[in-house]
Amino acid sequence: MQTQYNSYSTANSVTMLPALLKCIGFLSLCFLSMPSEAKKLYKYQDEKGGWHYTDKAPPAKQSKEFKVEVRQLKVASKQRVRLNKIGEKQQPEFTIRNDYFGPIQVEVVFSEHKNVQAAPSLPRKFVVPPGVSKPLFSLGAIDQFQGWRYALSYRYSLGEPTARHNSQAIYYPPFASYRKFQISQSFNGKFSHTDKQNKYAVDLSMPEGSEVHAARAGVVMSLENDFFKGGIDKQAYKARANSVRILHDDGSMAVYAHLQVDRAQVYAGMRVEAGQLIAYSGNTGFSSGPHLHFSVQVNQGMNLVSVPFGFSNSQGKVSQPKAGQWLSGFVTLEKSVAHGF
Known part of the structure; x- marks a missing residue:
């Protein structure tokens, strides 16, 4: 706060x-x-030997000919x-x-x-x-x-307080079609899925830099893209996870969290389709290791609460995610998505 x-x-x-x-x-x-964020500071030399400090990447010529130092800096919240x-x-x-x-x-x-x-x-x-x-x-x-x-x-x-999640909505596992990942923590997970916001959340064990795709179509409501650290100190890191929040047509919102710094592939206000690349997985915020946190939330009594959902497989069958389950991908005629088995 x-x-x-x-x-x-x-x-x-x-x-x-x-x-x-x-x-x-x-x-x-x-x-x-409303967390504080991080931006990059570049230090480099020009052709005359002068040093420059800027928040913008140096020209390609300087990058090749001179040593460029890059630091992450906190900026205003x-x-x-x-x-x-x-x-x-x-x-x-x-x-x-x-x-x-x-x-x-x-x-x-x-x-x-x-x-x-x-x-x-x-x-x-x-x-x-x-x-x-x-x-x-x-x-x-x-x-x-x-x-x-x-x-x-x-x-x-x-969120809109009158929004009601469509229980028939289709969700594809949020990763690339050629990958396969295991669910490390599912609904009611004892490590971090114990409150109402995260009760019906899923953690996927994904190496840093894995593609994250939209599980369902919607509009990017907000995103955080500038955090670069993570850890298990909840007080220090709970508000420092890079994330993308997508607003669905029924008023529910999907959260994709712990993403890599500076690798969001979308912008706030952008319309995205199911299966579209939106970011890359990371290890930012309150996290014990690289993974993707995914949940669907609605506004209920001035509080965000998560709601149950299921992943659809290639046959159109929807099943509730379970810890230990492996999810794998397939390619549709129109776009790459993923399915569980």
């Missing part, structure tokens, strides 16, 4: 002076919670949801900016209030599509002749 502070308050019903508006953003997602104040000082209005490529549900509450009222009343939940919302609520003094002050906090969850 990350907290951002902004300041507003009132001296009376006519004049407003800067004071306190507290905005707290919460993302209930196992693998990312992403804040994809913001509560913004607009309108008149005496009666401010508030909008929410949603930088995800899919809907979110946001709950706004008073964390402090004196002689102030909201229209409509708070606390209240709002469903916000991508982009900037229309004004959602306004504030004003109850007694116009008295001073007023307030503090607001908000939390949010990804």
Whole structure:
């Protein structure tokens, strides 16, 4: 969880002076919670012997003729949801900016209030599509002749709260057609599949750099592509896994996690088809070894919860994944996908 502070308050019903508006953003997602990321720093020489430091790869000529050093650097964290104040000082209005490529549900509450009222009343939940919302609520003094002050906090969850996962949806194992991998941890896995977000998740033992393909068609809702470390310290690494989140047509969302740094093959907002290459497997975040974590989630009561699913094989038969099971691929007439047996 990350907290951002902004300041507003009132001296009376006519004049407003800067004071306190507290905005707290919460993302209930196992693998990312507005995490800090990593970018590359390149150090290289030009033809005159001068040294350069940049976040962009050097020209091919310098790369061949001079030694190029590359380092991973932490950069500012992403804040994809913001509560913004607009309108008149005496009666401010508030909008929410949603930088995800899919809907979110946001709950706004008073964390402090004196002689102030909201229209409509708070606390209240709002469903916000991508982009900037229309004004959602306004504030004003109850007694116009008295001073007023307030503090607001908000939390949010990804996804439409009314979405219902299509239990008949087809999922292909998320890897290349010519590969074969074993499920190391499945539903209710004791190592890390013990909470609601991951109860119905699958871990595939995949060497780093293995192709990861979309199990089902959808839109890339968000991705993390800049983390470069992993480990079994949950507090240190739980929010540091590279991942791709794909929003399906029924409102459910697939999570592909622990991916390699800088190897996403998609971008946020991109439409992908089942079987399409989206990334490469890695060992980033809370991980005991190279693997791919896959789950399907929905927003339920302002919380992300995983839902059961099955993988389809070449005969169209769907079966629930089980620990120890091997999955192998086959090629359709239209595209490469994978199946289990």
